[in-house]
Amino acid sequence: MSGVRTSRSLGGRGGLASRLLLAQVLVLGASVVTAGAVAALFGPPLFHEHLLEAGQAPDSPQLAHIEQAYRDASLVSLAVALVIALACAAAVTWYVTRRMQAPLDALANAAREVSRGHFGARVGPLGAGTEFDELGHAFNLMARQLEQTEDTRRRLLSDLAHELRTPIATLTVYCEGLRDGVTTWNADTERVMTEQTERLARLAADLDDVSRAEEGRLALDLSPTPVPELIWSAAEARREAFARQGVELHVRPDAAPDVHVEADPRRIGQVLDNLLANALRHTPRGGAVQLSARAVHDAVEIVVADTGDGMSADQLPHVFERFYRGDTARDRDRGGSGLGLTISRAIADAHRGSLVASSAGPGEGSTFTLTLPCA
Template structure:
């Protein structure tokens, strides 16, 4: 059958056709056997019973045998045909329903209705597996699409403030309502800087979420990593009147294979967050310790704290807690998303804990020791 023909005839027709072919072949064989062998066998048996027969009587008996054979074969054909139709209907009913549902759902998905799903319609284990795989695919498409939409709306939301501020200042300057002075320059620089930072952060987030973060792994002592991070934040902490304590402890000399720039990015974000959320006179402690096969770096502050129901959300893109909603002082809410992705890319993790509002918070970066770390893919360049 040509492929066009296969397309024209449905599953039920083709299955019935196949059964009829088998049926006719069996009938033909049975008919030929009954026609060629049956009469002589029957004749032999009749003569064994009584060697001499009246020819009329013999003819009558043999006609009876032929008619009985014909009726048996015809009845067999009709019953088999009925069975073939019933079996085909029974088998294809469930399959057809599942296939129709799959076709409709696929068409829905192609039109952008990603919530379309297929329910099991008794088409057999294989079709149920296919329907399950389809539902999984549709579910993943739906969640990717939801993430994309949320990212776009978050992004638009984030861009609106700096863009409208810059726009207002530009209009003010061109109308002569505003003068170019130090204040104007500061505001414009701050908001253009914010846009530039946002662009960089978005790039990092999408790389991290697609697993495209490139790591340049080098061996470095934990103490060295922490010392340089703490040192670069000392001034900001001193200005804000917050104590910054460095308690490196047992992990000081431990070597880790990390991308120094990326891990610094994590530490900088943790320290900036701690400073932003700790009032003057508060304390932020940076500590590191060996924990089995891992090194744990913890930044603990005595500041705002995080309510239990928000602990997991702080790692979501663009999430900002109530105390950080003021955009002029808070960040874009991407720092922890990127930080966690960086920790994951190193084969480690980043987690948060807090006893609740006003009780301070603690962020722990876990880095595997060199023996447990995944080897860099491109040996020689050290890039993964």
């Protein structure tokens, strides 16, 4: 039925075929009227002058008949030309609309499927010219992006429910225990309740940061900032945590001692803190993490490299996705909220920079490179 509706719209009242035919008729009509007016105004005087030059007497009775024959012949020629032109225009209109009908039907049907929520709808090669092929490619790209957005939304809702389940369940159990007298309020109870409420608050704050960053609503207070200052501040904030876990932290800003970047120190500090926390989380006792910087052309690369778990080739493409964790057990106490790297990349993008990850494989450590433009 959809194909019938599209066909009617092409050839019916106000459709493409009728409008195309009307346009051609108007052009032909204007051409014929112009030709007739020119022939009527300039043809008879010129023809009369040539007859006189050919030897006809001005008062000859044959002269009037010849001129009348010329006018009749011109009128008939224009009429026949108009009829033939109209027939050709109708034939061309029919051919063009028939050629356009199939790709337009395909596009209309695919668009209708997408509007119903079937984001997997695609159009194949339309075979109606480069313009239609480009239109089909643009439509497929749009549908693919909508499909990816919908997949991300579903995965986000699923992961968010997954993240909320454990702290809510823990708080519920402790509340019921306190109400029934099974559990008493002591230091352990206070610690568990505090940890779980802080975890929920941290998750809400991280989600807000991700949303504002990816929607371009992240407020940045940009200023020329020395790279060594960024590196030393981030290292000092995490040095005690590294010492507690027995992981060495090496800081080497020597390769970019006098370089400034146009950055928001607080936000870049958040990125470096996330990267250091991630490196510490995945580096066992006795391992090492190196925080360094180097100038590359008109940019600065800040590198966080560890000797920890490393990542496989399958994990690398997903490391910046929301709630993604490389550990299959999804240990939340070790795996974090799963949003730190997502937020970090969004902040890097907001600074017109980039954040990429690399690893030689499981057990070979990981390297995260933050690139920022020089001030």
